[in-house]
Amino acid sequence: MTAKKATAPRFWIALAVPGMIWLLVLFIVPVYAVLAIAMGKLDQMLEAPVAVWSPLDWSSSNVIDVWRDIFGSASFAGPILARTIAYTAIAALVCLLIGYPCAYFVARFAGRRKGLFLVLLIAPFWISYMMRMLAWIDLLATGGYVNKALGWLGIGPVNWLGGHSVTVVFGLVYGYIPYLIMVLFAGLDRIDGSLLEAGRDLGLGRVRTFIHVTLPLSRQPILTGLLITVLPMLGDYYTNQMLSGAAHTSMIGNLIQGQLGTPGLEGQGAVLSLLLLLVLLIPMVYYVIATNREAASR
Amino acid sequence: MAHPREGWRGHGVPRVRSAEGSGALHASPPAGAGRRAFLTGSAALAAAGLLAGCASDIAGTGTLPLPRPRHPVTWPAFAGNAAIKPGRSPEQHATLQVYTWEAYINQDVVNAFAKKFKCKVQITTFNTMNEALSKLRSGLSYDVLVGATVDVLGQLIEGKLVQPLNHGYLPNIANAWPDFINPFYDQGWQYTVPYTIYTTGLTWRKDKVHENPSAMASPWAMPWQPKYRGRVAILDDYREGISLGLLKNGVHDLNTTDYRQIGAARKALEDLTGMVNLKISSTEYTQVPAGETWISTAWSGDMAAAASYMPKGVDVSVVGYWFPADGRGPVANDTNVILSSATSPVLAHEFLNFFLDLDNVLNNISWNGYMQPLTGVTPKVLIDQQILPPSLTSTVVTPAYFRRGVSELQLPVDADALWQQAWLVVSNGI
Numbered sequence: 161m162t163a164k165k166a167t168a169p170r171f172w173i174a175l176a177v178p179g180m181i182w183l184l185v186l187f188i189v190p191v192y193a194v195l196a197i198a199m200g201k202l203d204q205m206l207e208a209p210v211a212v213w214s215p216l217d218w219s220s221s222n223v224i225d226v227w228r229d230i231f232g233s234a235s236f237a238g239p240i241l242a243r244t245i246a247y248t249a250i251a252a253l254v255c256l257l258i259g260y261p262c263a264y265f266v267a268r269f270a271g272r273r274k275g276l277f278l279v280l281l282i283a284p285f286w287i288s289y290m291m292r293m294l295a296w297i298d299l300l301a302t303g304g305y306v307n308k309a310l311g312w313l314g315i316g317p318v319n320w321l322g323g324h325s326v327t328v329v330f331g332l333v334y335g336y337i338p339y340l341i342m343v344l345f346a347g348l349d350r351i352d353g354s355l356l357e358a359g360r361d362l363g364l365g366r367v368r369t370f371i372h373v374t375l376p377l378s379r380q381p382i383l384t385g386l387l388i389t390v391l392p393m394l395g396d397y398y399t400n401q402m403l404s405g406a407a408h409t410s411m412i413g414n415l416i417q418g419q420l421g422t423p424g425l426e427g428q429g430a431v432l433s434l435l436l437l438l439v440l441l442i443p444m445v446y447y448v449i450a451t452n453r454e455a456a457s458r
Numbered sequence: 459m460a461h462p463r464e465g466w467r468g469h470g471v472p473r474v475r476s477a478e479g480s481g482a483l484h485a486s487p488p489a490g491a492g493r494r495a496f497l498t499g500s501a502a503l504a505a506a507g508l509l510a511g512c513a514s515d516i517a518g519t520g521t522l523p524l525p526r527p528r529h530p531v532t533w534p535a536f537a538g539n540a541a542i543k544p545g546r547s548p549e550q551h552a553t554l555q556v557y558t559w560e561a562y563i564n565q566d567v568v569n570a571f572a573k574k575f576k577c578k579v580q581i582t583t584f585n586t587m588n589e590a591l592s593k594l595r596s597g598l599s600y601d602v603l604v605g606a607t608v609d610v611l612g613q614l615i616e617g618k619l620v621q622p623l624n625h626g627y628l629p630n631i632a633n634a635w636p637d638f639i640n641p642f643y644d645q646g647w648q649y650t651v652p653y654t655i656y657t658t659g660l661t662w663r664k665d666k667v668h669e670n671p672s673a674m675a676s677p678w679a680m681p682w683q684p685k686y687r688g689r690v691a692i693l694d695d696y697r698e699g700i701s702l703g704l705l706k707n708g709v710h711d712l713n714t715t716d717y718r719q720i721g722a723a724r725k726a727l728e729d730l731t732g733m734v735n736l737k738i739s740s741t742e743y744t745q746v747p748a749g750e751t752w753i754s755t756a757w758s759g760d761m762a763a764a765a766s767y768m769p770k771g772v773d774v775s776v777v778g779y780w781f782p783a784d785g786r787g788p789v790a791n792d793t794n795v796i797l798s799s800a801t802s803p804v805l806a807h808e809f810l811n812f813f814l815d816l817d818n819v820l821n822n823i824s825w826n827g828y829m830q831p832l833t834g835v836t837p838k839v840l841i842d843q844q845i846l847p848p849s850l851t852s853t854v855v856t857p858a859y860f861r862r863g864v865s866e867l868q869l870p871v872d873a874d875a876l877w878q879q880a881w882l883v884v885s886n887g888i
């Protein structure tokens with residue numbers, strides 16, 4: 161009996177080993193490699209970064225340079241950070257405004273066609289992100305279908321691809337909204353219908369039932385959905401590159417990509433990548449705290 | 459005992475400033491306010507990381523020579539990295555590993571090579587020279603590097619990543635322009651044979667833009683026109699970008715190390731960004747034919763292939779390409795080299811030789827648009843064989859361009875840092 165008790169925890173720990181190996185090989189080691197480049201040196205002759213693996217030999221020059229880039233008197237990355245946060249916040253809000261009613265409809269009113277709607281929501285994932293963005297280039301072109309449709313209303317043509325913030329935000333919304341809808345749907349679908357009925361029985365109208373019952377119960381799915389969409393948006397560079405390409409719409413992902421592709425600046429790019437990772441940890445930590453708090457309150 | 463500099467006969471300009479200073483370079487602004495003014499300029503420039511790096515943050519020592527037309531370089535031969543012996547037969551049933559830029563070689567020509575030499579050819583591509591160098595340094599093994607740019611030859615040769623050529627296997631070099639049989643960047647063509655040649659000029663849609671750069675007092679200023687807001691682009695490349703600013707300002711030294719000239723070029727580009735909401739992209743060879751972009755800087759080889767990107771019903775004659783008639787514009791060439799990790803070095807030599815044969819070269823140009831410097835490749839031949847539309851004859855590169863033109867060559871490290879930082883500011887819209 162005692163031996164059986166001792167075996168059980170080992171068995172469950174053993175189940176976690178593949179996941180831990182996965183985490184070690186594909187996350188911990190690569191992040192440490194980036195850290196070794198960020199805190200490393202520069203081969204001046206070859207203009208190539210030299211990874212320094214021992215923390216005892218680390219150099220802080222890349223960190224100091226990036227700090228000055230962001231916060232120094234000659235700050236140049238600060239405006240890009242502000243622009244990235246603004247684009248991401250607007251795109252996330254638009255995603256929520258469009259995604260919530262959509263998820264609500266599928267969860268509450270789709271009935272037997274729920275499966276069909278879910279397939280339609282997942283359908284964009286069957287095509288690669290790059291292909292979808294390339295398709296939008298054709299759709300938004302001066303002679304594209306979007307301008308043709310606007311032409312029927314007597315509007316345009318609009319030069320959508322002329323380097324506009326609105327096009328970048330639109331691209332972000334389009335690219336990431338399915339993630340939000342799926343998470344919201346999963347959360348809304350799990351709301352116990354009897355709670356809504358109880359609200360109605362107690363005299364609440366449709367709107368007040370939604371405000372006082374459905375909305376509070378969907379707070380956690382909203383938080384999860386926003387987290388899942390905001391994190392990749394913050395590091396996105398491809399949407400901007402494809403739909404704008406203008407310097408005035410550059411985001412932090414573009415800056416990192418530019419630095420990693422420039423001989424001699426890879427170290428600073430590595431520092432910026434790690435800083436972005438640290439910033440992304442903040443909403444992750446908040447999410448974990450909020451989830452635990454909610455679980456404790458039940 | 460062998461020494462890394464054994465057999466060194468090179469001269470040229472040193473790439474890294476010595477402690478005493480070379481005297482020839484003036485990349486770093488004078489101490490004090492001058493340098494600060496550059497860094498904090500109108501739009502606030504980042505503290506130049508490379509410039510700021512202190513000695514303890516620098517790994518490796520030594521210098522690379524900077525090839526210049528007036529300072530040609532003869533690269534050293536290194537012990538243990540000799541050319542292959544003469545008289546060997548091509549490796550049988552081998553797979554030749556070719557490393558090249560994306561979409562830079564005609565598969566039909568590659569297939570013809572494979573058929574002739576009864577071998578397989580595996581092509582692997584890279585997107586930037588920096589990426590290629592990183593992967594080669596990490597130990598990835600290939601036989602041939604197609605399209606090595608002149609500015610990284612020092613790193614390839616001094617890093618012992620490429621092997622010297624045995625000229626006996628390359629008789630087709632006789633087909634090349636005389637300029638490339640003894641180029642300034644590789645005297646005696648010890649390591650390289652020429653591949654593509656190209657100019658950087660202006661492309662525009664003639665049906666949307668009614669100015670013709672040939673008739674303008676300052677053609678390089680053509681993009682600086684607010685009426686074309688949202689329709690102007692420049693190449694996404696720090697050397698090409700800053701060079702446009704320099705040329706617009708009347709500076710033809712595209713390897714300048716003068717921080718004032720680089721700062722002024724940056725300012726001109728910042729003005730352009732605000733004036734036309736500048737797009738920074740390297741796909742304008744499709745966007746100009748499509749009519750989305752109306753004015754852009756472009757490489758001649760891309761624009762020579764413009765007919766492939768025209769929308770249905772639009773004739774290629776609406777696309778224009780301008781390069782200074784006197785040849786005083788950016789001109790460049792890429793090279794082909796054999797890597798020291800080659801497992802089929804004889805086949806690799808045959809491959810280089812194959813791409814110096816006129817018929818194969820014309821076939822290759824017909825696919826990728828980029829000319830190769832063979833005496834048989836003339837505008838007449840290109841037009842007669844319908845490789846080039848007559849309206850884009852201006853994309854043709856002539857030998858005279860390499861004598862009068864200006865090339866973007868490898869810079870000293872500190873000047874390179876100034877160029878890169880200026881470009882980071884421009885390309886991120888600060």
